Amino acid sequence: MASASTDVLRFDNVTVRFDEQPVVDRVSFVLGAGESRIVLGEAGAGKTVLLKTALGLIRPDAGRVYLFGRDITDLKEKELFAVRQQVGILFQEGALFDSQTVEENVAYPLLNQAKRSLSRDDIDGIENKVLRALEFVELGHTLEKFPSELSGGMRRRVGIARATVTEPPLVLYDSPTAGLDPITANTIMALLVKERDIRNTSSIVVTHRYQDGQIMANFRSDGADGKLVPDPGRTDTVFMVMREGRLIFEGSQKELEASPDAYVRKFVRR
Amino acid sequence: MLDFLKKPIQSLQDFVILAGKAVRNVVRKPHYFDDIAIQADVIGVGSLPIVVLTGFFSGAVMALQMSKALSQYGASGQVGQIVSITLVRELGPVLTALLVSGRNASGIASELGSMKVTEQIDAMRALGTDPVQKLVTPRLIATSAMLPILTILSDFIGLFGGYLMACVLLKLTTSTQYWTTAYRALDFQDVVQGLAKPFIFGIIIALVGCFEGLRTSGGTQGVGRATTAAVVTASVWVFVIDLIITQIFVSMPAW
Ligand SMILES: Nc1ncnc2c1ncn2[C@@H]1O[C@H](COP(=O)(O)OP(=O)(O)OP(=O)(O)O)[C@@H](O)[C@H]1O
Ligand SMILES: [Mg+2]
Numbered sequence: 407m408a409s410a411s412t413d414v415l416r417f418d419n420v421t422v423r424f425d426e427q428p429v430v431d432r433v434s435f436v437l438g439a440g441e442s443r444i445v446l447g448e449a450g451a452g453k454t455v456l457l458k459t460a461l462g463l464i465r466p467d468a469g470r471v472y473l474f475g476r477d478i479t480d481l482k483e484k485e486l487f488a489v490r491q492q493v494g495i496l497f498q499e500g501a502l503f504d505s506q507t508v509e510e511n512v513a514y515p516l517l518n519q520a521k522r523s524l525s526r527d528d529i530d531g532i533e534n535k536v537l538r539a540l541e542f543v544e545l546g547h548t549l550e551k552f553p554s555e556l557s558g559g560m561r562r563r564v565g566i567a568r569a570t571v572t573e574p575p576l577v578l579y580d581s582p583t584a585g586l587d588p589i590t591a592n593t594i595m596a597l598l599v600k601e602r603d604i605r606n607t608s609s610i611v612v613t614h615r616y617q618d619g620q621i622m623a624n625f626r627s628d629g630a631d632g633k634l635v636p637d638p639g640r641t642d643t644v645f646m647v648m649r650e651g652r653l654i655f656e657g658s659q660k661e662l663e664a665s666p667d668a669y670v671r672k673f674v675r676r
Numbered sequence: 677m678l679d680f681l682k683k684p685i686q687s688l689q690d691f692v693i694l695a696g697k698a699v700r701n702v703v704r705k706p707h708y709f710d711d712i713a714i715q716a717d718v719i720g721v722g723s724l725p726i727v728v729l730t731g732f733f734s735g736a737v738m739a740l741q742m743s744k745a746l747s748q749y750g751a752s753g754q755v756g757q758i759v760s761i762t763l764v765r766e767l768g769p770v771l772t773a774l775l776v777s778g779r780n781a782s783g784i785a786s787e788l789g790s791m792k793v794t795e796q797i798d799a800m801r802a803l804g805t806d807p808v809q810k811l812v813t814p815r816l817i818a819t820s821a822m823l824p825i826l827t828i829l830s831d832f833i834g835l836f837g838g839y840l841m842a843c844v845l846l847k848l849t850t851s852t853q854y855w856t857t858a859y860r861a862l863d864f865q866d867v868v869q870g871l872a873k874p875f876i877f878g879i880i881i882a883l884v885g886c887f888e889g890l891r892t893s894g895g896t897q898g899v900g901r902a903t904t905a906a907v908v909t910a911s912v913w914v915f916v917i918d919l920i921i922t923q924i925f926v927s928m929p930a931w
Binding site: 458461463483484487490491493495497498499501502503504514515518519521568 | 706794795796798799800801802803804805806
């Protein structure tokens with residue numbers, strides 16, 4: 407099946423099984439360029455597995471996955487590395503390397519890319535990019551700290567810096583606000599919106615908080631200070647709801663709020 | 677019918693695949709020399725005190741045990757020979773390997789296991805590194821290089837322990853006789869055996885530790901299980917491989 411070149415990510419009837427049990431079950435969707443997808447669903451619904459499958463970290467048992475129009479389903483791990491350079495990912499618990507400082511963590515993908523392309527980005531260039539990425543998440547002062555010395559919210563922000571330092575066109579966020587207080591959670595969402603608006607990235611945001619989706623769907627980032635301002639006309643945010651591996655809802659915020667499905671309604675708060 | 681065999685065979689297969697990848701990576705780019713150096717330090721230098729201590733006491737206790745048996749035959753002059761053969765062929769390699777598997781197979785498994793359950797291994801893959809290349813191969817190189825060195829050291833310290841016991845404390849024999857018989861007892865084959873063993877044990881210990889670590893599942897509890905499994909499996913394999921290598925050397929014609 408040919409896929410339009412503007413598609414950033416495309417799932418075609420993808421199934422992932424663990425111990426015979428499907429945890430992602432015949433899921434199909436297309437993420438267009440510049441689009442944001444909010445993935446809702448209870449614990450164990452398969453959201454994390456979905457994100458990892460998008461990167462080729464988990465291989466589907468059936469169906470195909472296309473990244474930037476390229477079928478990655480059967481690519482070898484070595485070939486996947488080149489594709490993954492185009493994607494940033496924030497893992498659920500941050501997954502910072504705890505033997506490395508914040509600076510080394512954020513520099514890690516850059517150093518890897520420099521090694522791979524052999525174009526030897528000079529060290530200054532990398533240092534600058536790292537500093538800029540950390541200043542973006544307002545953590546420019548923590549370079550020498552280790553992840554264990556940071557608060558949960560700070561770790562999450564370092565994770566965002568690491569995911570976006572290579573300026574990938576697609577960023578996957580796994581529960582960026584989980585376990586954070588509402589104030590910190592909103593700060594994190596403001597960062598995600600800022601990232602989207604400054605660099606025009608496509609993204610998938612897995613979350614338990616309906617509010618996170620509302621922020622993505624109805625606000626834009628205002629200037630360099632990253633304040634959120636209402637932006638009612640937006641249509642680039644699509645909501646998806648997963649239940650036991652199935653994609654049971656896909657549509658706009660309006661459609662979501664109008665959904666008669668009892669399970670879907672549980673995620674909607676007004 | 678043979679369903680109960682499925683899991684162990686699957687594990688063995690996974691192990692062999694991991695081993696193949698790790699070994700192949702030894703000659704492949706990119707090389708992570710920093711990680712090799714760090715691991716060599718952790719495994720080699722870190723194990724020094726315990727290896728020295730146990731080496732010393734095993735040599736001393738061997739001399740003590742032998743003193744009685746040998747004097748019954750009026751052969752207490754041979755104590756150096758006995759201590760040296762047992763240490764170099766058997767006790768040095770096996771004891772050191774057991775200590776290192778207790779220290780490092782567990783250390784490796786718990787480190788890689790916690791990386792696994794906190795998604796750091798996935799993060800590595802996502803950010804463009806092959807975890808086998810970055811984590812397994814350096815540990816494999818470091819352990820298989822450091823274990824022979826530690827073993828040589830342990831052998832010497834053991835001989836010294838035996839000397840203190842036999843010549844200084846028990847006065848069974850003169851120090852010249854002790855060291856000459858100890859030296860003469862060894863032929864080239866013994867030395868090769870005494871080095872081949874720790875080299876292979878090192879490979880086993882590193883690979884088992886990494887294997888158990890990388891297949892950890894089930895949170896922090898899983899890390900505990902992986903650590904225990906790594907030590908037990910590595911230790912058992914040390915004995916099995918020891919028997920096999922000894923058999924090979926025993927049935928070999930003298931050089
Ligand atoms: N490596 C694995 N091995 C076996 N089962 C797994 C594995 N990873 C995930 N699962 C199972 O797949 C299902 C979906 O897991 P997943 O992590 O995607 O849930 P989730 O939607 O991200 O939940 P949460 O909101 O709690 O993060 C769960 O039932 C989980 O037990
Ligand atoms: Mg999850």
